[in-house]
Amino acid sequence: MTKIKKVAVLGAGNGGHAMAADLTLAGISVNLFEFPEFEQNIDPIKKRGGIEITGVARTGFAEIKSVTTNLEEAIDGVSHIMVVTQSLAHERLAKDLRSRLKENQVIVIFAGSGGGLVFVKILKDDIKDKNLAIVETITLPYACRIKGPALVNVSRLIRGILAGVFPAKWTHQILKPLLEIYPSMMPAKHILEVAFYNPNVLLHPVASLFNIGRIEYSKGEFYLYREGFTPSILKIMDAVDREKMAILERLGLKPLSLNEQFMLRYGESLDKFLEKMKVLGSKGPFSAKHRYITEDVQIGMVFMATMGRELGVKTPVLDSIINVCSVINDADYWKTGRTAESVGLK
Template identity: 35%
Template sequence: MKIAVVGAGNGGQALAGYLAMKGFDVSLFNRSKRRISPIIESHKIKIEGQIEGDFKVSFATTNMEEAIKGRKLIMVVVPAFAHKDIAKKMAPFLEDGQIVVLNPGRTGGALEFRNILKQEEVKKDVIIAEAQTFIFASRMSNPGVAKVFRIKNAVPVSALPATRNPELEEVLRQVIPEFDVVSSVIYTSFNNIAVVFHPATLILNAARVETTAGKFEFYFEGISPSVAKVLEKIDEERCQVMKLFNVEPMTAKEWLNYAYDVRGRNLYEAIRNNSGYRGIFAPTSLDNRYLLEDIPMSLVPMASFGEEFNVKTPIIDSIINLSNIMMETNFWKVGRTVERLGLSGKSIDEIIKIVEEGEE
């Protein structure tokens, strides 16, 4: 099977190297040349950590047409705020039978990607899918060098609509058996655990990030017992929004057991028991995807669905509003909302039918 990895950041380089290690023919695309210049020349990616070795991809390129031509599986590994741009770049070159997986989609990723392809009048028979999270906890130390701290035990993934899940599963089980095909993108979008861990932790550690340039372990030092209590409230609000769609949510504490085999009496203890988070340092500034991606593409859509269907999200709202002040922007205006996802005015049952069966 030929696979394209779109995006050469922390996750993209790690995933490309991992798939090459498993013997797949892998192309690697990045919008700018800077990150992939060494890989263009050597075709090699060095992986450290849980996986060790130098692995050879077929080629690396900044040309989207070249990157995805003849590739059965296209793994998109970019921040969710880049999904629109990637969809537009990809639209003219998609082929019948291809599968595009957003790694991850955050909240509403597959729906947004589908809308862009519709706007671009793509007529090809393409499956769009989204993962609930990224398969690795990873960081890029240098161009062409990625460190994998931990491979998750399982990652939920679903196609949009869910009627395409059997085709998705047939392909993914050959590639990454840790992918767990679930009922629909409702499950993957609203079990978005990044919204629990990332934004509030960064906001509540803002002074420390700015005065130390992130020289502390994000999960082990940034999440104290009191910070964890805030995260638990965000998790409760997320779960209440998800229950609107008649899908039982997975709490953040349950997810840590599902993904990493760790337990605890509360969220703080479960995080402390996860060795996979050891050595992951905080961002060097607030100008980071933990806010720039997770606020508009995760917290905003959750708050928007809550507002649309009368579920209050006061703690989520407060984190968004604080982020607006600190980043001098308005994430409410640029983020994914019910309206921007093409679902304004639709009932819960209508939305469920769209994600399960598609639109006529």
């Protein structure tokens, strides 16, 4: 494939701000899309005519080519569609893209927790008829936060971005142009492998659930990374990690532990990362309705646990966390979450 010249960035949260600005300053034409009900996320960008980006990525003021709530306009003429929405929006977005996609486009889902499988299932006819490719990564390329209207800071560039491609036989040719803009991308065996490696699925739910009393009592004065990762919490995380690795082994893959993921991603151990985040971490979460539970449990944990069931791997710790989080939020995440069956793997 040729050099990437024009992309659509779908989602204008922290990651969307950073990606749109960084790629624009790299000389790539960017169309930034946000869902109409979240248009307030892009109003400041429209007003300023772009995004100011600071930190360790490319820095300066990036004049974004197009900022829109019109999906068809956003993906028109682009070679790559970068999906940086929350995982909860993947199914909707895939359905919205269906029938709008053009031949040979590449859809890249960042930190998907199985989002790539959702897109493959919904777009299966388009993939075949229009020669499309789907990529899923285990993380965003940036550690970033919106700091003000049309202002984003990138505190760290992420290393070791494992990426799976569908069809897997196209892995080399699909990743080659992406490596020019994100050289830390690494090929996975296939798109299913990366679905298990979003580190947030292990970090956020355990620490949030088992600190929920403190979170609710604090009334907004809680810092997860400063207070939440005690020795007992780390033991529970390790138990979930072992269940994840058992599933990967049953799939015939050589699993990476969470600590190995952090060595790959940051070049430092999980313990060192957590120590740094005591200083760098922001406030929150402030309730059980935070995406650390509503997204990471409902999407990431339910997917892992139901894959375990399909493969005959017991996941008692994952199951318990899902059950208790469902009770706390008056929900049934087993029914509403991303399951093996819902992505077509039953």
